[in-house]
Amino acid sequence: MRRKRRRRDQGSVEMNLAAMLDMAFQLLTFFILTFRPAPVEGQLSLNLPPPVAVAVAKPEANDGNDNMGEAGLETLHLQVMANERGGVKQVILEASPVVQGEMNDANIQRLDKELRRIFGTKMIAFDRIQIAVERKLRYGELMKIIDVCTRQKTPDGKQMQKISFTELSAGGAAAASEAP
Amino acid sequence: MSEMNSERAEPNLTPLLDMVFQLITFFMLVINFKGASMDLSLKLPVLGSARPLDRQGKLEPLLLNIDAEGGVHCFGRLEEIQPLIDKEARLLKEQLKAAGEPVGGEFPVGVIIRADRAVPFHQLNHVIEVCQKAGYRQFSLSAMTRQETR
DSSP states (O other): OHHHHHHHHHSOOOOOOHHHHHHHHHHHHHHHHTOOOOOOEEEEEEEOOOOOOOOOOOGGGOOSSTTGGGGOOSEEEEEEEEOTTSSEEEEEETTEEEEESSOOHHHHHHHHHHHHHHHHOSSOOOOEEEEEEETTOBHHHHHHHHHHHHTSBOTTSOBOOBEEEEEEBTTBGGGOOOOO | OHHHHHSOOOOOOHHHHHHHHHHHHHHHHHOOGGGGGSOTTOOOOBOTTOBOOOOOSSSOOEEEEEOTTSOEEETTEEEOHHHHHHHHHHHHHHHHHHTTOOOSSSOSSOEEEEEOTTSBHHHHHHHHHHHHHHTOOEEEEEEESSOOOO
16 A cells, blocks of 8 residues: 555656646737737927917018028928829928929928028028918828928927928918917 | 557647747737727828837827828727817826826827828818817827838
8 A cells, every 4th residue: 555655656747738728829819819010100209389470471572582581580481382182282481482393302302402501591590390281282291391391400409390380271372371 | 458549648738838828928028009099001101210209208198090081080989189189188187187297388298190191281280280279289290111011
C-alpha cells in the first residue's frame, strides 16, 4: 500500500489545458475580428480665432504689395477663388493675384515664395492670416493653402498658427468677411 | 497489444497555448481604442507636413468627423452640430469647474476635425464657427501623411 502511494506521488501532474486553450482561442478570435489598425494620420494644429471685421482691399485701391504696410495691419489677407469643380481658381494675396489655376506643386511653391517674401519683410510684423474662401472650394484644396500658411514664421520665430476663415460669396471679394 | 491501443494519446498543448497567449498579448497592445471615434471611411486630404498631435492637458479633445456631404459624425452617429457642441461645451465647463480650473473665455481643450477632402468650405466653416462661438479656439485639422494605397 505504502509502495503504491509513493509511486503515484512521483508521477507528474498534468493539467487539462484544452479548456484554457479554447478560451485563449476565443479571445484571439475576438481580437483578430475587431482589429483595425490606426490610420497614418497627422494634424495641422491651428489657433482659429473668430475673423475680425475688415474691409477687404480692392484691387484698384492697392496695386501691389509695396504699400501694404500703410495700414499697419498685422493680419495678412488671402482670398481664394474656386472654380466649378471646387478646385482653386485664383489666390489673391492682399489684392494681388499670386496664383492662377489649381494648386499644383509649382503654384504651391509660388505662393510659399511670395508669403516668405512678405513674412521676411521686417517692416510689417504679421502674426495672423485671414483667409477669405469661396464657399464651394473643397477642403482638400484649402488644406494645401493652409499648409503653406503654417510653414511661415511669425516675428517671434514660431510657426504661423493663427489663421481665421471667412466665407466669400460666389461673386468674390465684395461680399467678404465680417466678424460675428 | 490491446492494452496499448486503449491508452489515450494526449498531445502537449503547452507550446500552442504559449503561442496563443503571445498573439493575444500582441493584439491587446496594438488595439486602437480611439478607432471607435474615427470614421475610417473618410478620405482625408494628404499633407506630408501633418504631424501627430502632441496633446497636452488631461482633458480629451473633441473629435468631429465631417463626411463629403457635410454631415457631422461623432462616435459613428450622425449629429446636429449645434446641439452637439452645446452639449459638449456644457460638459466641458462642468469638468473644468470640478477640476478647479477657470471657466469662461477660451476652452483649454481643442477640437480635432477629420473632414473628407471633398467637403465644401462653407460646410466646414459652419462647423468651425459653431465651435468658435462655444469657446473653442484650438483646432487640429487631420490629414493623411501619405497617400493611401487601398
